[in-house]
Amino acid sequence: MLLAWLALSVALLCFYAGAECKRNFKCPSGCTCTKETIICVGTAQIPRTIPNEINSLSMVNGSIAEITEGMFSLMPSLQLLFIEGNKIETITKNALRGLRGLTHLDLRGNSFQCICENKWLMTWLKNTNATVSDVFCAGPNDMKGKRLNDLPIPPGECISTDFVRHQSIPVQAMSADIFSFKEDIYIALAAPNTNSCVIMEWDHIEMNFRKFDNITGKSVVGCKSVLIENHVLILVTQLFGGSHIYKFDDQQNKFTKFQTVEVFNISKPNDIEVFQIENDWYFVIVDSSKAGISTLYKWMDQPERNETGFYSYQFLHEWFRDTDAEFVEVDGKSYLILISRSQPPVIYLWNKSTLKFVLHSEIPNVDDVVAVKAFRVEGDLYLAMTCYIGDSKVLKWANKQFTEIQALPSRGAMILQPFTFSDRHYLALGSDYSFTQIYLWDVETKTFHKFKDIYVQSPRSFTVLTNDRRNFIFSPSFKGKSMVFEHIFVDLSL
Numbered sequence: 001m002l003l004a005w006l007a008l009s010v011a012l013l014c015f016y017a018g019a020e021c022k023r024n025f026k027c028p029s030g031c032t033c034t035k036e037t038i039i040c041v042g043t044a045q046i047p048r049t050i051p052n053e054i055n056s057l058s059m060v061n062g063s064i065a066e067i068t069e070g071m072f073s074l075m076p077s078l079q080l081l082f083i084e085g086n087k088i089e090t091i092t093k094n095a096l097r098g099l100r101g102l103t104h105l106d107l108r109g110n111s112f113q114c115i116c117e118n119k120w121l122m123t124w125l126k127n128t129n130a131t132v133s134d135v136f137c138a139g140p141n142d143m144k145g146k147r148l149n150d151l152p153i154p155p156g157e158c159i160s161t162d163f164v165r166h167q168s169i170p171v172q173a174m175s176a177d178i179f180s181f182k183e184d185i186y187i188a189l190a191a192p193n194t195n196s197c198v199i200m201e202w203d204h205i206e207m208n209f210r211k212f213d214n215i216t217g218k219s220v221v222g223c224k225s226v227l228i229e230n231h232v233l234i235l236v237t238q239l240f241g242g243s244h245i246y247k248f249d250d251q252q253n254k255f256t257k258f259q260t261v262e263v264f265n266i267s268k269p270n271d272i273e274v275f276q277i278e279n280d281w282y283f284v285i286v287d288s289s290k291a292g293i294s295t296l297y298k299w300m301d302q303p304e305r306n307e308t309g310f311y312s313y314q315f316l317h318e319w320f321r322d323t324d325a326e327f328v329e330v331d332g333k334s335y336l337i338l339i340s341r342s343q344p345p346v347i348y349l350w351n352k353s354t355l356k357f358v359l360h361s362e363i364p365n366v367d368d369v370v371a372v373k374a375f376r377v378e379g380d381l382y383l384a385m386t387c388y389i390g391d392s393k394v395l396k397w398a399n400k401q402f403t404e405i406q407a408l409p410s411r412g413a414m415i416l417q418p419f420t421f422s423d424r425h426y427l428a429l430g431s432d433y434s435f436t437q438i439y440l441w442d443v444e445t446k447t448f449h450k451f452k453d454i455y456v457q458s459p460r461s462f463t464v465l466t467n468d469r470r471n472f473i474f475s476p477s478f479k480g481k482s483m484v485f486e487h488i489f490v491d492l493s494l
């Protein structure tokens, strides 16, 4: 403590009274000092302070590894600075602050890394009045040998993104569905543990979800919204029980029962896919039981026959333990992809004259698929599928069929979700046994690359939410807290 105080006093003394200091200044070991210069060879440290008459400091062939902020703040008299043949990789931002009279800087023979942390130096080099020796990049590989002095600084080059925890919600849920109604955003969560469908509302001031309503049921496994003719309907599917449709009642400001849906052959609903074909509304309840049949429902509005609601329209895919369905439109045609644990994925094509789906084709060489999602990148259609055992797969639609373009190692992954934020395409792969892996699409190779891990305990989906100009993903957790993550930009050059 006393020593530090002494050192500081001497430093201040030197700063304010150069002549006084000169008498007290002791030339550091390994250095040669004259009235105006200090030359150090083979040393590991830059002197903390120097007499005011010194205008040239040389640190040659030493082992100095970094230049940190404030290192030269007590040396305003320096004009020439040679840090040659050391091991410098980075220079902290503002490290050269205080060198007001600097006319020449020599950084030759270091291991300078031309990375985002040093981006500020490129800007400094362009603006400084001092002459600077050529600085060559020692790394990274794609920069090796380039001259730092004239590197371009492309905007956005050092910008990356991240997913940060935004809110954790003490609701355990099987699924999450986001919908907006009258400029407000809601999420419907299927919460089997509390036998309910929990509806939450986005609070634009607090920027988080808060409870809005709670639809009670029995073993609720799915809550899916459909917005028809300015009405919000929530389809609630239940395990081994009936399915119901609730409608938002403006007067009561809550959801009330609207229809009990006929469920002839459904016993284990696993997913609900809602879509529109030529202005008509449909949904498919995907059944994962051995005896069940995935069923297509259609919205009917015939008050004269007392028929306003969803009615079963077509039985699809018998006896196949289906796990997920995805509706896609491509080349003016509508397709429904159904995946199952007991056979390869099948593609149904919508027949425009019979207004029914007909079995069209199979996607070969893919087994035991548990989730399927479609996404588009630059107009191309892709499918991402996750297999419980084995790799997850990315397929591309070309020549009227899906062809595998990439396999992603993902043992035990049960859910996946492609999504796009700010022109960046991501794929989230979630499992009960490990972290959720987020992949990022590489526009050059047109494949996904591992980007980041996030943690959600037993995630059941990743639902995208863009609101108040901010991007979020919502992940319902089956066993822990449901999580909201925000997608943020990170400037790596700061």
Ligand SMILES: *[C@@H]1O[C@H](CO)[C@@H](O)[C@H](O)[C@H]1NC(C)=O
Pocket (backbone or CB within 6 Å): 041, 060, 061, 085
């Ligand atoms: C520093 O090292 C280089 C290369 O080994 C050598 O040529 C040069 O003479 C050394 N400089 C001093 C001042 O020792």
Ligand SMILES: *[C@@H]1O[C@H](CO)[C@@H](O)[C@H](O)[C@H]1NC(C)=O
Pocket (backbone or CB within 6 Å): 127, 128, 129
């Ligand atoms: C460089 O010199 C010009 C002209 O003397 C001066 O206006 C400018 O502020 C100087 N720039 C820096 C970064 O010191």
Ligand SMILES: *[C@@H]1O[C@H](CO)[C@@H](O)[C@H](O)[C@H]1NC(C)=O
Pocket (backbone or CB within 6 Å): 171, 194, 195, 196, 198, 214, 215, 216
């Ligand atoms: C929803 O209501 C049910 C029954 O009243 C209750 O048990 C459950 O805790 C509620 N869920 C939430 C998240 O409030």
Ligand SMILES: *[C@@H]1O[C@H](CO)[C@@H](O)[C@H](O)[C@H]1NC(C)=O
Pocket (backbone or CB within 6 Å): 304, 305, 306
């Ligand atoms: C429609 O339902 C109402 C009320 O249940 C009933 O009085 C009426 O007869 C029904 N009409 C038809 C066509 O079934």
Ligand SMILES: *[C@@H]1O[C@H](CO)[C@@H](O)[C@H](O)[C@H]1NC(C)=O
Pocket (backbone or CB within 6 Å): 351, 352, 353, 354, 358
């Ligand atoms: C649609 O169904 C009609 C009648 O069964 C049939 O003639 C026609 O070929 C089908 N179209 C397609 C594209 O399958």
Ligand SMILES: CC(=O)N[C@H]1CO[C@H](CO)[C@@H](O)[C@@H]1O
Pocket (backbone or CB within 6 Å): 264, 265, 293, 315, 318
């Ligand atoms: C295969 C099967 O069980 N299909 C039944 C589905 O439900 C309808 C309506 O009850 C029956 O007619 C089918 O036999």
